[in-house]
Amino acid sequence: MIFVISYDRRSGRAEWLAEYPDSEMGCAQQHRLEVELEALAANESPEIVVLSAESKAQVLKTHAKYFGRQTLEDSLKASLQQARETRQ
Amino acid sequence: MLSRSAAGRLGERLRQGTKDPSDFAELVVYCQQVKLATAQVLPIVRSATVATAVDRSGKSFLSIVEKLRRQSIRLPQIQDIEGCRVIVDSRSEQDALSLRLQALLADPQVDDRRANPTHGYRAVHIVPRIGGERYEIQIRTKLQHVWAQLVELWAEKVDRDLKYGGGPESLAKSLFVLSEHINQLESCEVILFNAYTGQDIDDADFTALHDSLVPGDDSETIASWFERLEEPGIVPRISSLVLKLKDDVLRQFDEIDRAGR
Known part of the structure; x- marks a missing residue:
């Protein structure tokens, strides 16, 4: 799957804008361009990313930030908790 | 199709802060061009590992512009x-995947940032070049990834310069120390793994382990250490060092967490 995601660094909020099948990368990139241009016109500067993965769960493992800052914090805490449990 | 010189000129306009929509449309064309040229890489990466590989199809415009401005x-x-x-789970897996990919990919440039980290950031980046375009494969261990995410988090919450060696001094130092501890820990784990499986021990791993066990003494060689690995008690000693380093890493995480509250 291809995911088009908007992430605002100031607020730490992420918005998953669309999902496309792997065969529609062109559509995903076109979508990304439209969102980038809208942001430009509004004088905003979010990060717009296009990620390709088998599932959202995979994206969570590698790019937790794009689920929002709170999810990133939770993910970090879970990793540390796991490390503590392994230690014991 | 955008020539390299046209892409260079586009980059210059982006660096100077262009707001022209046609420049951003051109940037998408350029990103798609790189994507097409390097499309064969991701399936190769996915065939080489059971670990999750997530593809980022086009760096965000914001990140591209920031990079153009930050670096010349x-x-x-x-x-x-x-x-x-x-x-991946461990440094041993990171090494194995790195070697597999180097064998499978065309003209791979290896950027090993474990011994030479960038502002504390450690990982192995493999960058094959296909049709003149590059594709960056970031291979991180779980701990290196946790560290990178932690920096990302604090960079957004406190100061973006933390990612590039700046920001509040005490926090930057704590992050740097944490990265060092993680490196020591992972080096020791590799040595233990190699000792148990009869594989060679890398110079950098040996140095990290030796500095942890006998700080300030660089008189021993890998060869003599290989012999000592046979001695009773040495492997358990390394094992307990690994546990101590794990505690150091966890304590450092806690300190950084407290500092940010």
């Missing part, structure tokens, strides 16, 4: 316009 490079020189990230 041209747009065609940015090597992570296209790329993917793989998270």
